Amino acid sequence: MIKKLSSLGSLEEVFKRRTSIESAMESAKRIVDDVKVNGDTAVRKYTKQFDGVDLDSFALTEAEIDSAFELIDYETLEHLQHALDNIETFHSLQMPQSDMWLTEVSPGIRLGQKYTALASAGAYVPGGTGSYPSSALMLIIPAKVAGVPEVVACTPPRKDGTIHPLTITAIAMAGADEIYRVGGVQAIAAMAFGTESVRKVDKIVGPGNAYVTAAKMYVRGAAEIDMPAGPSEIVVIADETGNPVLIASDMIAQMEHDVNSLAVLITPSEALAKAVDSEIKLQTSSALRKQIIEKAGYVIYVTDDLVAAAAACNEIAPEHVEIMVANPMPVLNGVRNAGTIYVGEYAPVAAGDYASGANHVLPTGGYAKTFSGMNVMQFLKTTSVQYIEKEGLENIRDIIVALANIEGFDAHAKSVMKRFS
Incomplete structure (x- = not known):
């Protein structure tokens, strides 16, 4: 679908495609409240109901982890x-x-900050029918780099009660201290409140x-x-120099995630818009996940210039942004709201995915306007430190007393005043 973007109000086509969590909230609340009160019993009940597995224990043993590596x-x-x-290198930086x-901000007053790692964190690693080792690495490594002493991971079991060995291996390599075969809402509730078997954590990510x-x-x-994280999203900003084959390929790569995924091209070039539209149809015809891609769909907007393209991108505030233009720095500087930004023809989202x-x-879902992506600061608290001597307090005494x-x-x-009487 190609549309002329005359104003930011014309982006309604994008916003109506986004999935709202409101419809899921009542069911989520019911399950969370049950787990909060009934612990392991409720977790077992919902694991059997949603995953079709009747589990005796949740935590993986050392033997199970060792077997996965083999x-x-x-x-x-x-x-x-x-x-x-x-x-690890990137997050260490x-x-x-x-x-x-x-x-020292003034005589006798020294101010600063102290950084302290959270005591515990829980990583929700998607699983069940598939294996997502990359997600395990992305969630657990930043916590460990930050110095979190206890990191646990929850991931849904398969129908036979096991976890894919590749998922187990990635979780273990990343440094998790416990691995639980629990997924869905019940996993979030178990980590938030703790149960007889699952440790309570200070922060849940994933x-x-x-x-x-x-x-x-x-x-x-x-x-x-x-952060709130939902279906995958991509916005590609490109000018007439953009390669339609690569742009279409990158949009399809996000569309294959989920029928609710969002793929958008914003360009001032009508010729590129038409070329990408044709290329998406061509590449989709032979794609392995063709049915999902066709249901996900895409939108192509034609703008007056790249400044308007960046403004539209900021309004969408997508998960991923790719910039494929002849002079990328002005566009990069103009993009304020994005989960992550890829610059250049050789920077596909897949590179950062893995x-x-x-x-x-x-x-996702526009939350890039207010939330950052996963990083080590997610696992660090900042505490202000105020080292004040007599001279320093004396200098601001009158201000404090008056206010x-x-x-x-x-x-x-x-x-x-008592300190000077």
Whole structure:
């Protein structure tokens, strides 16, 4: 579908494609509340109901983890290790230079910040019928780099009660301390409140369907979350120099995720718009996941210029942005709202999904306006430090006393004055 983008209001076609979690919230609340009260019993009930598995225990044993490694070929392990190394390197660069800093802002007053890792974190790794080792690496490695001492992982079991050995291997290589064969809303609830078998955590991270996302939003009083993460999204900003074959390929790569995925091209070039439209139809005809891609659909917008294209992208605030233009820096500087940005013809989203090292767990559904993607700061708390000497307090004494009295807090004023009486 090619449309002329005359105003940002014309983006309604994009917004109506997005999946709302509101319809899933009531069901999520019911399950969460049940797990909160009944613990393991409720988790078992919902695992049997939704996954078709009657489990005796949730935690994987050391023997099960060791067996999983034995089932993975050496070449695959090497690929996982290489990806792990890149992800670890990138996230290590995000760490503050020291655990604490102090600087003198005026005589006798030193202010600073102290960084402390969360005590525990829980990673929700998608699974069940498929295996997503890349997600395990993206969720657990930043927590470990940040210094979180306890990291657990929940992932849905298969019909026989097992977890795909590749998923187990990736979770273990990333450094998780516990692996639970629990998925869905019941996994989020178990990590948020704790059960007889599943550890309670301070923060829950990881993508999931509308019900998992709704559960994460609902439990925020008991455990913090990373971000709302739903169906995959991509916005490609391209000019007449863009390669229609590559642009179509990258849009299809996101469309194959889910029927609710969103793929958008924004370009000032009508010729490129038509070429990409034709190329998407051509490539879809031979795609392995053709039925999903066709149901997902796509939108192509033609704008007056690249400034308008960046403005439209900011309004959409997508998970992924690709920039394929002759002069990318002005466009890059103009994009404010995005989970992650890829620049250049040789920067497909798939690179970040698996091996470049940047994180692929990102806000979707427009939440990139207010949320950041997964990073080490998700697992660090900042605490301000105030080192004040007599001279420093004396210099601001009159200000404190005056403002405290204006607000009617006499004891505040006296707490300062007593130090000089």
